[in-house]
Amino acid sequence: MGGQITISIWLFTLLVVIAGIAVLDRVLIPSTRWFLRRRINRVLDEIGTRLDIEIRPFQLTKR
Numbered sequence: 001m002g003g004q005i006t007i008s009i010w011l012f013t014l015l016v017v018i019a020g021i022a023v024l025d026r027v028l029i030p031s032t033r034w035f036l037r038r039r040i041n042r043v044l045d046e047i048g049t050r051l052d053i054e055i056r057p058f059q060l061t062k063r
Contacts, residue, residue, distance in 0.1 A: 044055045 047053075048055045
């Protein structure tokens with residue numbers, strides 16, 4: 001029950017890279033997208049009030 005399991009360094013590196021990509025895909029990219037969308041909509045609202053025109057908020061295309 002207390003034995004060790006050894007893996008080669010290239011396999012460990014591959015697993016770390018795959019885990020890093022998964023973290024980027026599931027956590028960091030959606031939060032960054034939300035942050036940028038919020039800032040863009042705020043800028044569009046500010047431009048709309050200064051120029052007295054209606055600009056639609058930033059929208060992503062549907063899949």
